[in-house]
Amino acid sequence: MKSRGRRLRAAVLISGSGTNLQAFIDNVAAGRLDIELALVLSNRGDACGLERAKRAGIETDCLPHSGFPDRAAFDAALLERLDARRPDVVLLAGFMRILSAPFVAHYAGRLLNIHPSLLPLYPGLDTHRRVLDSGDRWHGSTVHFVTEDLDGGPRIIQGRVPVLPDDDPGSLARRVLAIEHRIYPETVRLIAEGRVRYADGTVLLDGRPLSEPLQFT
Ligand code: GRF
Numbered sequence: 001m002k003s004r005g006r007r008l009r010a011a012v013l014i015s016g017s018g019t020n021l022q023a024f025i026d027n028v029a030a031g032r033l034d035i036e037l038a039l040v041l042s043n044r045g046d047a048c049g050l051e052r053a054k055r056a057g058i059e060t061d062c063l064p065h066s067g068f069p070d071r072a073a074f075d076a077a078l079l080e081r082l083d084a085r086r087p088d089v090v091l092l093a094g095f096m097r098i099l100s101a102p103f104v105a106h107y108a109g110r111l112l113n114i115h116p117s118l119l120p121l122y123p124g125l126d127t128h129r130r131v132l133d134s135g136d137r138w139h140g141s142t143v144h145f146v147t148e149d150l151d152g153g154p155r156i157i158q159g160r161v162p163v164l165p166d167d168d169p170g171s172l173a174r175r176v177l178a179i180e181h182r183i184y185p186e187t188v189r190l191i192a193e194g195r196v197r198y199a200d201g202t203v204l205l206d207g208r209p210l211s212e213p214l215q216f217t
Pocket of ligand 1: 014
């Protein structure tokens with residue numbers, strides 16, 4: 001995935017607040033994550049995450065999807081902007097766009113996402129409310145490789161949190177975010193160290209297929 005002796009180059013795609021991006025920034029600054037944050041790109045100009053990146057001295061780019069006639073045209077432009085920075089991995093961190101098959105195929109095994117549920121439970125949107133409505137005792141988040149199957153790619157790490165009696169979607173979201181800020185940097189660390197990789201639709205950990213995602217609580 002990267003040439004010997006150089007740090008993994010990561011591009012981070014965001015649409016909003018960027019607290020997961022901030023977790024990457026903080027882990028790199030603290031020396032806990034030895035990667036280069038080469039680019040932060042947003043499809044929204046008002047994304048707070050762009051300010052976080054600028055404050056950290058990371059190159060930023062903004063590509064509003066409204067300027068394109070369709071998804072294919074936007075994704076082609078996005079791919080071109082990203083490839084110009086030669087990322088080893090592309091990290092989706094609250095990027096609120098579905099990516100088309102050619103884009104996903106181009107970055108197969110190098111494209112990761114974090115989704116706020118214990119996949120395969122609750123793919124899609126509004127996960128915290130759906131968990132509360134179902135009366136589940138546990139909730140969490142999953143880091144996975146992205147495939148054409150929306151929120152269905154091979155899972156790497158899951159972080160579990162309890163659902164408490166007084167929770168509302170906001171309190172639950174905050175608890176899930178806190179564990180996301182641990183599991184996403186941890187996943188990227190494992191990839192940067194060459195311990196986790198994607199092969200033929202599965203996750204390999206230290207060369208062996210991972211049948212269930214690693215669990216964090
Ligand atoms: C996170 O909950 C993540 O799981 C989902 O979008 C949210 C992004 O939050 N994909 P932030 O922008 O990183 O704060």
